[in-house]
Amino acid sequence: PVKNPTYKMVCTGNTGHAEAVKITFDPKVISYGQLVDIFWHVHDPTTLNRQGNDVGTQYRSAIFYLNDEQKKIAEKSKAEVDKSDLWDDPIVTEITAAGPFYSAETYHQDYYDNNQNQPYCSLVISPKLKKFRQKYADLLKQ
Structure with missing residues (x-):
C-alpha cells in the first residue's frame, strides 16, 4: 500500500487502503469482543467492497487485529454471526493484521x-x- 495516502488517492481504490476507524479502548470498560459484536450489528458485513452507495476496495468490510488473541476473537465471532440469522447473506468481512494507520485530513475529522x-x-x-x-x-x- 501507498504510504500516508491522501483521501483523493484512497478514493481511486488503487492504494490498497480501506477507509477505517481506529478505536482506542480500555478493556476494563469494554472488551474487544464487545466491540466486535457492535461492529456486526451496526455495519453491513455482507457487501463486498461496498457500503451503501459507496463502491470500491476502500469501502471493504474489515476488522484489523493487533495480536493473536484479537484475531481469534474476531474469527470466532465472524463464524458465529455467519451461522446466525443476523444477516441473510454471507459475511464478507476480512479479518487481517493491522498495518500503519493514517489519519484522514483535518476536514474529515x-x-x-x-x-x-x-x-x-x-x-x-x-x-x-x-x-x-x-x-x-x-x-x-x-
Missing part, C-alpha cells in the same frame, strides 16, 4: 458531528447510530 445535515450523514450514518443507541444503550456514558 469529526465529520458526522460537523455535517449531520449532509445526505450521507442523515441517510447512512444516522440510522447506524440510532441502531447502536437502541441496542447498546447500557454501554453508553450517561
Whole structure:
C-alpha cells in the first residue's frame, strides 16, 4: 500500500487502503469482543467492497487485529454471526493484521458531528447510530 495516502488517492481504490476507524479502548470498560459484536450489528458485513452507495476496495468490510488473541476473537465471532440469522447473506468481512494507520485530513475529522445535515450523514450514518443507541444503550456514558 501507498504510504500516508491522501483521501483523493484512497478514493481511486488503487492504494490498497480501506477507509477505517481506529478505536482506542480500555478493556476494563469494554472488551474487544464487545466491540466486535457492535461492529456486526451496526455495519453491513455482507457487501463486498461496498457500503451503501459507496463502491470500491476502500469501502471493504474489515476488522484489523493487533495480536493473536484479537484475531481469534474476531474469527470466532465472524463464524458465529455467519451461522446466525443476523444477516441473510454471507459475511464478507476480512479479518487481517493491522498495518500503519493514517489519519484522514483535518476536514474529515469529526465529520458526522460537523455535517449531520449532509445526505450521507442523515441517510447512512444516522440510522447506524440510532441502531447502536437502541441496542447498546447500557454501554453508553450517561
